[in-house]
Amino acid sequence: MTLDQKTQGDNAPDGLDGTIQTDGSEPSGSLMRRHRKVGIVVAIMPIVMLGMAYAAVPLYQMFCQVTGYGGTTRVAESAPDHVLKQTISIRFDSN
Numbered sequence: 001m002t003l004d005q006k007t008q009g010d011n012a013p014d015g016l017d018g019t020i021q022t023d024g025s026e027p028s029g030s031l032m033r034r035h036r037k038v039g040i041v042v043a044i045m046p047i048v049m050l051g052m053a054y055a056a057v058p059l060y061q062m063f064c065q066v067t068g069y070g071g072t073t074r075v076a077e078s079a080p081d082h083v084l085k086q087t088i089s090i091r092f093d094s095n
Helices: 029-067
Strands: none
Touching: none
8 A cells, every 4th residue: 555545435524534645735625724714713712711701700790680699699678577487497517
């Protein structure tokens, strides 16, 4: 088998078929487009991740203010007007 023969068969995608180019030629156009697309995605992803990291804090604060969930409490406007007749048991665990 010579270096220019295919090693994976004829049904592999263009540029990924296992051929070894020994003449110094450039990869095919579709392979170059795929490389460019991967490069653009790899360059954009850190920027998107950084933007999401900066947006996470204000969005979480908005969520907590709306729902009263996650550490942000709502302040009562007035004291309750009646006392509930329930017994509350509190158990302390020293784990």
